[in-house]
Amino acid sequence: MKYLKTVLLVGFVAALLGSVTLTGIYFYMKPDLPSVAILKDVRLQTPMRIYTHDGKLISQYGVKRRIPVTLDETPELLQKAILATEDSRFYKHFGIDPIGITRAFINLVLTGEKSQGASTLTQQLARGFFLTREKTYIRKIKEVFIALHMEAELSKDEIFELYLNKIELGHRSFGFGAAAQVYYGKKLNELSLAQIATLAGLPQAPSVLNPISRPERSLERRRIVLLRMLDEGFITKAQFNEANSAPVTAKKHGAEIELDAPYLADLIYSEMVNLYGKEEAETGGYQVYATASSTLQQAAQHAVKQNLHDYDERHGYRGAVARLWPLQANNDNAAKGEAKAEEECAAQPLYVNWPCDIDENDVNDALANIGAYGFVRPVVVTSVDEKTFITRDSAGTERTIEWQGMDWARPYIHDSRQGQPPDTASDIVAAGDIVYIREQDDLWRLAQLPDASGALVALDPNNGAVQAIVGGYSFYESQFNRATQAKRQVGSNIKPFVYSAALENGYTIASVINDAPINEWDEATGVAWRPQNSPAEYDGPIRMRIALGKSKNVVSVRLLRGVGLDNTIEHLTRFGLDKADISRDETVSLGSSSHTPLEVVRGMATIANGGFLIQPYFIDRVLDENGRMLWQHTPSLACDNVDCDEARQQAFAESSGAANAEADAEADVEAMLAAELNQSVQSEPENTPLAPRVISAQNAFLVADMMRTAVRVNGSWTDWRGTGWRASLILKRDDLAGKTGTTNDSRDAWFSGFNRKLVATAWVGFDDMNRQLGRTTYNQPLAARDPERFSWIGNAMIGTESGAMAAQPAWIRFMQTALNDVPEAPMPVPADIVRVRIDRTSGKLTRRTDDTTLFEYFLRGTQPTVYVLDDELDDSTGEDKTNVDVDDIF
Template sequence: MKFVKWSLYSLLGLAVVGVLVVGSLYLYLRADLPSVAELKEVRLQTPMQVYSSDGELIAQFGEIRRIPLKLEEIPQPLINAFLATEDQRFYEHFGIDPIGVGRAFFQLVTSGEIQSGGSTITQQLARNFYLSFEQTWSRKVREAFIALHIESQLTKDEILELYLNKITFGHRAHGVGAAAQVYYGKDIKDLTLAEMAMIAGLPKAPSTMNPISNPERARDRRSVVLGRLLAERMITLPEYRAALAEPVEARLHAPEVTMTAPYLAEMVRAEIVSRYGEDDAYNLGLKVYTTASAKQQRAAQRAVQSNLHAYDERHGYRGAEAELFDADSPWPTEQVTTYLRSVEQIGLTYPAVVMEVSERSARVIAQVGSAIELDWDGLSWARPYMNAERQGPAPKQASDILKVGDQVRIRLTDKGWRLAQVPEPGAAIIALRPHDGGIAAAVGGYSFRLSQYNRAIQAERQVGSNIKPFIYSAALENGFTLATLVNDAPINQWNPGSGVAWRPRNSPDVYEGPIPLREALAKSKNVVSVRLLRAMGISTVVDYLTRFGFDFDELPRNESLSLGSASMTPLEVARGYAVFANGGYLITPYFIERITTATDEVIFAARPAVACVLCEIGEREVLQAPQVITEQNAFLVTQGMNSAVWGGGSWAHKTGWNGTAWRIQRSSKLVDTVGRNIVGKTGTTNDVKDTWFSGFVSGLVTTSWVGFDNTERPLGATSMNANLSSDEQEVSGAEGGAKTALPMWIDFMETAVEDVAAESFDVPPGIVSARIDLETGKLSRESDYTTRFEYFLPGTAPAEFTEGKSSPNVFDDDDDSIF
């Protein structure tokens, strides 16, 4: 008995000494432990999220996926699963569990190695925040002290909340909210009991015991968690059995991106990294709201992709991407499906393998699933591609196009599946709000996966006739009017320096003699643009064009400027056109509306300079964009571009004419929405290497561009396809702004204008109108088809009435006139 009593006293004494030593060490190290402020305000690394203006998630950037949650937002069964498995005495101990420590000590004595360690949730939190995962005594001691310190500074609920948001679950998921999304694509409140048990079992070995990397080990671990819940009477036996029988159906889920806009998302990512640095950009949980609406962005993406496919189809089929086998030795279906999993989906196209070819159809196995029948409507477009200018004969049967074993691509259209190929040209659409410069939509190419080059903001291409509204604006500023007659006749100018004559020509090569400026702009007359430049002087025009935001040093100092030899990005062109749309103000494009923290605190709100006459809206004074041309000048140029859409003259009297944008008239959806309140201008460069269309309604300016990234490669021409109806092939002949870029613009605007203003172009103060004779440009007393009312700046209307039509007042800059 004396021995037993002595032993007990000794153990008690050792315990007291141990407590005193530990307490002393804690007090000694306390100053070096994390501060209470650091513990309470510890930053949870959370990725940046990018949203459309109406709240749809566009993209998520950051290595760590995390969805911070309050403890009350986490389902109690999930909390129970963690407590039962990781630390059933969590609410009872002081940060270190003596029973767990005793178990760890027993394992050390019996095995000679540190094994489980008996760490509490508080200790695991300490390790995750401040320490490594090495199994050493020094780390365990530091872990214990930090755990004690945490318990002295935070409540149990605060500790548990931090733990559930911090712990790692594999596949870059940190916190239970992210784990629910990554493995099950669910909100945490929608998880089943079996799914909660699976997540609660992951902290033990998140990289090797998760249900994606090792489903069998994950199932075994889930069973352990469910067993602990049952043992702790947190679930019933029927619940246990049902959860145990539930299959493991976890798979890797991407963030809940509801709208794909990769080019816009990359613009945001680059800007946020520039502002905040990579670490803060990817880890602060910033929420970035763009100026682009989901509806308009989707419309832009669809317009670019569908119109590039239309271009590609009319130029012919380039053949299979690969020939895998022949009809005599076909691959089994399993081998085909395995192969297809290795081939990338690009844009709207899915890889497929031809398994059977009939007379006017083909059966393919596609990456998207089961066998698909391609009917003749989906095949008949595929005449052979010869070169940019030529296509082969229209196919008569499916075997003219495909053979068994071909690896091809298909895409889904409104009319069903269709043979496809990845389009070769590049394209871009950029849309701006003209009153403040907010980017409403931005698409920089067919597929961001295929090319990250953002042609909407990076591609500097020759603008062709898209330059002409700016040339005409300068002319109106320098004494010309919409009624001024300019000689539309060939120019033949000898250059003694080069020994070559410069002969700028119209496209098409048609000349009409004296022509009013309104009609010349609407018909995009090249020689008229040259004559205007000559009349004003190159220096005058270059200086004037800088008003629209164009770089002075990038503008050519020769007459080719009048034909669009200057290179600009689609964004720069759209910004210039916005000056006409908003009454003469130069706005600055922007695409970030606001930035908030993870807790929705606004840390940045855009304050753009706006186009306005009275810059005070409500109680908040706004910044005013600089006015670079007069409202009257902007109105007159807009009138000229309006005629590019609607034409003029009298068709009944055989004097009617169309402008280059007449195809807009055929868009009943667009016309029914905006009426005649729409303007625009085509643009095509030499050899059709760049095609443009820029235009606007009062609330939206849009520029579209199509061309090859190889600046030496022309877009070519097409002939009619005998297999297709006239409705199916609206475009033939040479490609150009009106045929290549305009259809894409129309496609986008048909949807985009549903949500923007399309008000009439009201006559501004100071503008006068007068009836003029169309042939002479003089005032007229007639009121028939030979005349029209025209708008003028004060003092610029003609003062003379026409008496006869033998001597029109024609501006002609040289001796090459045919008159």
């Protein structure tokens, strides 16, 4: 009894001292413990994801890869695997497990080593959130206090769900949703039992147990997980045997990118960083939806890349990217013969007539150093026959390049000169060459990385929503976005704005201007200024409509003189062009000013939408990580107060519909939250802001109608054609308007065009502004294979590069997709526009009704009042006859 009292007394004193000690430690550490608010509002640092308007993932930003999942979305087998392996008593203990602690303490006493852990899931979560992995007593004590704190504030399911999403699992994946994507490229519900067991074994040591870096260790850890599941009765013996014998199938997967659109994604990323800061943007779990749809964005990217290949190929082949050995070795090997080659090398040659010291590793290393961009991929030429050659890529895949895939490859001499067409494959390539190839129309072709650059921007002219944007051939080769950053001389793309200024200052579409050479002495420079037409042809007196259609340079200069330089510059700024970028001399009428494609397309949108200056934007809406609407863009609409009701209602319906369609894809609860929040952040239709009117509806209509002439074949095929005539010919639509643009010495080529619903601008040029786009000569093999298309589209066109030849094909290819099955949307005729019959030559009224006359549009009060006299009539003219049918041309 005496000893029992002593033991009880000692126990009481020890317990009291322990309690006092723990209380003291608690108050000492209390300032370092997380607050209740932090525990209940845990941020998972989810990466930002960027989607197209229709929900295709185009990019993901953030160092930590995380795909949040709820407990309900987590397969039951995975939950059981984690609990069996990490904390089988999770739902029974209070944050710490006394049984586990006792087991670890006994092991420490017996071995003197901290080889066994006793951490519960709650403790692991506490350590992951707030502590480090260092094995110290003070850290362990903090871990216990935080775990108890978490258990007091959160439910078991909340803690387990946080664990599923927070735990680090290797290769920058955090949470099991991200790990399933990183290791297997799957969603959690698509994993096999073997894959589930592999992931469940990662939390202990993700750097050394993951199946990519340490597959052997991962297999052993998987076996332990499966045994624990078997012991707990979660799986059967048959399931254990099948999963235990399964091979390692893990390999590193990137984000599930559905459409690679890096130029668009980078613009949106930069805007999000400006709004939220880099850290918050990359970890806040934002789901950002672009204004561009996947269909139009993909069409724009394909159009730019294919157009640059067409340009590049018609200028000739620049030769192999690299060689695996000196060219002379081919002849040496052939002379020695295979037997002698074997005597001189221990290894067999990889291919016949190859140097025998070139092995597979040499090939793969060489190909890896080249890199793949855009459409092209590097390969090595393994053998060459008369009209074919065989290639091998880094994966060992062999492809045969047929003659029709290489007959374009005339030698490149310089940008304006090409050599003779090749006769055989050996004129082009040799064994050991490293070349690029690409696939087009189910045919593998010899290719090269384009030297020239290009850009394309498409907008909805009625609200400024960017429908597609491409800033170059490959973002991974050059991150410079030419669509938004490259200020280039716009050439004749400026003329619609100059003609708009003329209409504002007393001119009409039928005004006759003298298309004759200008030769003016400049006393300041001591040099005569002689602006010339391109080509240098002059028609004498010519109506404004025809002058714009033919892009007459001297007429543009004379119009500027009639309006005045200051008035013209002021008018150009109405289209959103920065005054600082506008040349303050008469060359501005020819496009000497430099602007980006985005600035140009914005100006063109003002003509397309009836006179309103819209603001381009890239982001449609931003959602949080749970799919709830945080913000939605409310664009300024291109309409007047009196006729905006329909446009407002349509914009409101489209934005609400997009949010609701998204919500339908989520769980019902999330759908309700998204819909409710959407209603709160949307502007009501009547409060939708309006874009400012900068030119009159009549002015915009008349300019657009003149621009229709620029994209037509006017009269019979032997009569004149607008500089952009291919647009109507190929697209076969009557609602298109457009304008080509070519600068001096063909350094920049442009085409801008639109209908009432869509406006797009394409640009081609070299990043080196001193380099000319050059010219091409007749390519007989291409002409023989495709005689109908020769000289009017693709890599068969000939002559000096221009807006119509270098840039317009990209615009046409894009519009072929964008306008497919879309009803025509011609410009509506505004009030106070009248139509009268005039004489084609003089622009005066006429009483004739034959083909020397036409009906022309005028602003009421500006129509001609004088009739043409008989001696002024020209019966030979046929300039503006009705369009011919495309089928009648060839």
